[in-house]
Amino acid sequence: MGDAGFDVAAARAAFPALNQRQVFMDNAGGAQVLKSVVDSITTYLTTTNVQLGASYPVSQTSTSLFSAGHAAGAAYVNAKTEEVVFGPSTTQHFRNLSVALKTEPGDELVVSKLDHEANIASWVQLAEWKGLTIKWWIPTQNTKSNPKLVVEDLKNLLSDKTRLVSCTHTSNILGTITDIAPLAKLIHETSPRALFCVDAVAYAPHAPIDVKALGIDFYSFSWYKVYGPHVAMLYVSEKARKELVSLGHYFKPGNTLEEMLGLAAGNYELVQAVPEIISYLQKVGWEAISKQEEETQEVLLSFLRSKPDLIKIYGEPSSDRNLRVPVISFRVKGHSSLAVIDAVEEKSSYGCRSGHFYSKRLCEDVLGIQDGDDGVIRCSLLHYNTKEEVRGLVKVLEEIIEKGEGRVPENEYRKLTADW
Amino acid sequence: MDVNAVREAFPALKQKQVFMDNAGGAQVLKSVIDSMMLYLTTNNVQLGASYPVAKISTNLFNAGHASGAHYINAKPEEVVLGPSTTQMFRNLSVALKTEPGDEFVLSKLDHEANVAAWKQLAEWKGLTIKWWVPSQDTNSNPKLVSEDLKKLLSDKTRLVACTHTSNILGSITDVAPLAELIHSTSPRALFCVDAVAYAPHAAIDVKQLGVDFYSFSWYKVYGPHVSMLYVSEKAQKEIVSLGHYFKPGNTLEEKLGLAAANYECVQAVPEIISYLQKVGWDAIARQEEEIQEVLLDFLRSKPDIIKIYGDPSSDRRLRVPVISWRIKGRSSLAVIDAIEAKSNYGCRSGHFYSKRLCEEVLGIKDGDDGVIRCSLLHYNTKEEVQGLVDVLKDIIEKGEGRVPDDEYRKLTADW
Numbered sequence A: 001m002g003d004a005g006f007d008v009a010a011a012r013a014a015f016p017a018l019n020q021r022q023v024f025m026d027n028a029g030g031a032q033v034l035k036s037v038v039d040s041i042t043t044y045l046t047t048t049n050v051q052l053g054a055s056y057p058v059s060q061t062s063t064s065l066f067s068a069g070h071a072a073g074a075a076y077v078n079a080k081t082e083e084v085v086f087g088p089s090t091t092q093h094f095r096n097l098s099v100a101l102k103t104e105p106g107d108e109l110v111v112s113k114l115d116h117e118a119n120i121a122s123w124v125q126l127a128e129w130k131g132l133t134i135k136w137w138i139p140t141q142n143t144k145s146n147p148k149l150v151v152e153d154l155k156n157l158l159s160d161k162t163r164l165v166s167c168t169h170t171s172n173i174l175g176t177i178t179d180i181a182p183l184a185k186l187i188h189e190t191s192p193r194a195l196f197c198v199d200a201v202a203y204a205p206h207a208p209i210d211v212k213a214l215g216i217d218f219y220s221f222s223w224y225k226v227y228g229p230h231v232a233m234l235y236v237s238e239k240a241r242k243e244l245v246s247l248g249h250y251f252k253p254g255n256t257l258e259e260m261l262g263l264a265a266g267n268y269e270l271v272q273a274v275p276e277i278i279s280y281l282q283k284v285g286w287e288a289i290s291k292q293e294e295e296t297q298e299v300l301l302s303f304l305r306s307k308p309d310l311i312k313i314y315g316e317p318s319s320d321r322n323l324r325v326p327v328i329s330f331r332v333k334g335h336s337s338l339a340v341i342d343a344v345e346e347k348s349s350y351g352c353r354s355g356h357f358y359s360k361r362l363c364e365d366v367l368g369i370q371d372g373d374d375g376v377i378r379c380s381l382l383h384y385n386t387k388e389e390v391r392g393l394v395k396v397l398e399e400i401i402e403k404g405e406g407r408v409p410e411n412e413y414r415k416l417t418a419d420w
Numbered sequence B: 001m002d003v004n005a006v007r008e009a010f011p012a013l014k015q016k017q018v019f020m021d022n023a024g025g026a027q028v029l030k031s032v033i034d035s036m037m038l039y040l041t042t043n044n045v046q047l048g049a050s051y052p053v054a055k056i057s058t059n060l061f062n063a064g065h066a067s068g069a070h071y072i073n074a075k076p077e078e079v080v081l082g083p084s085t086t087q088m089f090r091n092l093s094v095a096l097k098t099e100p101g102d103e104f105v106l107s108k109l110d111h112e113a114n115v116a117a118w119k120q121l122a123e124w125k126g127l128t129i130k131w132w133v134p135s136q137d138t139n140s141n142p143k144l145v146s147e148d149l150k151k152l153l154s155d156k157t158r159l160v161a162c163t164h165t166s167n168i169l170g171s172i173t174d175v176a177p178l179a180e181l182i183h184s185t186s187p188r189a190l191f192c193v194d195a196v197a198y199a200p201h202a203a204i205d206v207k208q209l210g211v212d213f214y215s216f217s218w219y220k221v222y223g224p225h226v227s228m229l230y231v232s233e234k235a236q237k238e239i240v241s242l243g244h245y246f247k248p249g250n251t252l253e254e255k256l257g258l259a260a261a262n263y264e265c266v267q268a269v270p271e272i273i274s275y276l277q278k279v280g281w282d283a284i285a286r287q288e289e290e291i292q293e294v295l296l297d298f299l300r301s302k303p304d305i306i307k308i309y310g311d312p313s314s315d316r317r318l319r320v321p322v323i324s325w326r327i328k329g330r331s332s333l334a335v336i337d338a339i340e341a342k343s344n345y346g347c348r349s350g351h352f353y354s355k356r357l358c359e360e361v362l363g364i365k366d367g368d369d370g371v372i373r374c375s376l377l378h379y380n381t382k383e384e385v386q387g388l389v390d391v392l393k394d395i396i397e398k399g400e401g402r403v404p405d406d407e408y409r410k411l412t413a414d415w
Helices: A008-013 A035-047 A057-076 A090-100 A121-130 A151-155 A180-190 A257-261 A274-284 A286-305 A337-347 A360-366 A387-403 B003-008 B030-042 B052-071 B085-095 B116-125 B146-150 B175-185 B252-256 B269-279 B281-300 B332-342 B355-361 B382-398
Strands: A084-087 A108-112 A133-137 A162-168 A195-199 A218-222 A232-236 A311-314 A327-332 A353-355 A376-380 B079-082 B103-107 B128-132 B157-163 B190-194 B213-217 B227-231 B306-309 B322-327 B348-350 B371-375
Touching: A035 A057, A035 A274, A035 B030, A057 A084, A057 A274, A084 A090, A084 A257, A090 A121, A090 A195, A090 A218, A090 A232, A090 A257, A090 B085, A108 A121, A121 A133, A151 A180, A162 A180, A180 A195, A232 A257, A274 A286, A286 A311, A286 A327, A286 A387, A327 A337, A337 A353, A337 A376, A337 A387, B030 B052, B030 B269, B052 B079, B052 B269, B079 B085, B079 B252, B085 B116, B085 B190, B085 B213, B085 B227, B085 B252, B103 B116, B116 B128, B146 B175, B157 B175, B175 B190, B227 B252, B269 B281, B281 B306, B281 B322, B281 B382, B322 B332, B332 B348, B332 B371, B332 B382
Parallel strands: A108 A133, A108 A162, A162 A195, A195 A218, B103 B128, B103 B157, B157 B190, B190 B213
Antiparallel strands: A084 A232, A218 A232, A311 A327, A327 A376, A353 A376, B079 B227, B213 B227, B306 B322, B322 B371, B348 B371
16 A cells, blocks of 8 residues: 555556656646546447437447436536536536526626636626626735635625626636635625536546535536546536526427537547546545645645745645645746746656646736746646655756756747647 | 448447448547547647647647648638537637628528527527528428529628538538629628538538538547537638637637547547548449438339438439438338337437428428438448348338337437
8 A cells, every 4th residue: 555545556557648757747737537438438439339319229328328427427516417518628618608698787797817717708708798797806815825715805796786706616726725615605695696607627636526515506627637538517506507598409398407508519438438437536535535635745835835935836835635736836936937847848757837727817917927928837736646756846846946947948939839 | 442341440330230320420430449549548638738748649639630621621720629510500609790680591401500509699689580491392302502592692691501411301502602602692691501411421622612611520420529610711700709818819729619629539530531531432422322222212112102301313412321201101200110129220210400491391290200311321231221121111011110119209319
């Protein structure tokens, strides 16, 4: 047994891609995929890949597999099957939601500036098109170092005209966990028509999800950051469904979220593989995962904390897993984040990344990072990363800082083209 | 064409089930599956980063994207990949710039994917919809032709939407003359064509067609579950960007991408194209003509009992092997039940999401019962189709297929 009673070698064995020199430390951009998932997709595509809903035997099998995948995804977040829909990305889900959302003149949208653009762009555009008011939510405490989304700040933004509040469950830069339930409670008590939309993309790989306990109306995350293939899942509570028009076909009753917002966008071969992900997570257990995450993030955070004059951490400096997940971002004084990454890559196999990660408003308008394209250096880990790997990264960073490497990037322009 | 060699390329064909609902989704090439598996087990990371594996992922994705564009004679900045044609047309409808008084001409032959979003957009913005219903052979072999379209165009026309091939009729629309008429008649008009039922059967050249918007789904073209939308460089000026503020918005991907292109699927697209180039469209067309003749010849032989919807000829220049019909005195659903009770042929019944076509154009009273559809691809054999014909003969002779086991299934069978 390895770290904290967690058999990290056994966990790693479940992920074929880990069997190579490259060390994956940009996991917040996409996780490695379980072998069981890959096998499931292969089997599906080689035997039962047909249009669903027909009555001939192979179609019945395909339909059952897809339905089981859909149901497993719903059950995983403690939702009913008719409350979830699968699609290609959280960005697309929130866009569809914004098109379907019923609004009235005078409506106000409270939008968090800590968020990834996926949970901002559509709402901003919706407000522009319909002449609605946007109220930006910017934390007042520790704004430039460890901003948190808390009721004290939200209270000042809510009114009886609030129609939507959108924020992240965890920022893909800060890694700090938002305490969602009290926010949901405040929103629903204060503003009768208000709906609460939460982006869980950076949170979902690290913890179980119970949408009923959270009390939100809209919730989305992407399975390709949760050890799976390139699909995403949106939850809309039964109650909140009444607040949407259907984007589905006229001959469909429109009783389920799939009928209303499905748009034929659920990838069959991938959705049907979702039970394998859930099965793996249940087997490993979230406690073991949390313990491992706390240990690996402590290795990096304790180093980053050790040089307060040179290194600025953005997000929670503590490695307490109750407060933050291992999505760790920082800047080094006098160094370009892009250049530091260049240096890391030159001397090692550690794959981290620099930039704003589509949370550009957070970087520039909240954290005060002047060059938002240079942004932060981000190392995002999952439970299959080892303490040895993180120690190795720390050594490399120490060397880079000591030698003054990473001051100027080889190619400035790459900051702009590196954005995905 | 060596049909055995072709079939070898598709592992799923090695089973009892015979696939005859191909217009709903094609079988996938082994080379595509292998490519996806390799990607997922070695270089599946977020694109655009500079570490070695990310560079490989990015190159593979870009190559897939570029090959898809090149396949239809478009530039990479003119295409975007996404999850489905329905979603892509929805995004397009959200992005399309319109003005009060604009008119949309929508074809009633179309699958809802190329109707629903336009109709809803028109409703929300108070625009006018003009329905395009062919005036010749309306309830047997309606075709989308200039003569009818001419009457619907005006200087207020902003959009014309129609199919390259109906997923029920199988008849091929002659798109280029329509594009010419539209652009020469109405200055602001854009032409949006749904090629989902056409793309598995023929090569595509969007420049030659002269369309502004064009979409099809690779999962009906021997590939995995992604789709591809083309928007001409010129037409890109007619849409707003749905992309992020810090992106220049110079490419269709930046405007309408919405992070919806599945990496592992997109990077496998070159395998599909490589296969199609190897087999050759001439060989494919010949095979399709031969197999559709087997079925159409039978269907034509009983004009008092069998009504074909679409072109009755098996001339591959007029129609693709998406073949639909009804049998007098029978329920389409019940006929499918009967086929399944006595064979491994997987066909299907219903309206296939072209419900307006069925009910309002073809005059099929029970649109949910709809048509019996057999849709073939070049990997289907003459023997398979002959076998289906024998089963149909049997059913008709014995008077089977009058009443379905479960009426309700008509409504739940719709995907």
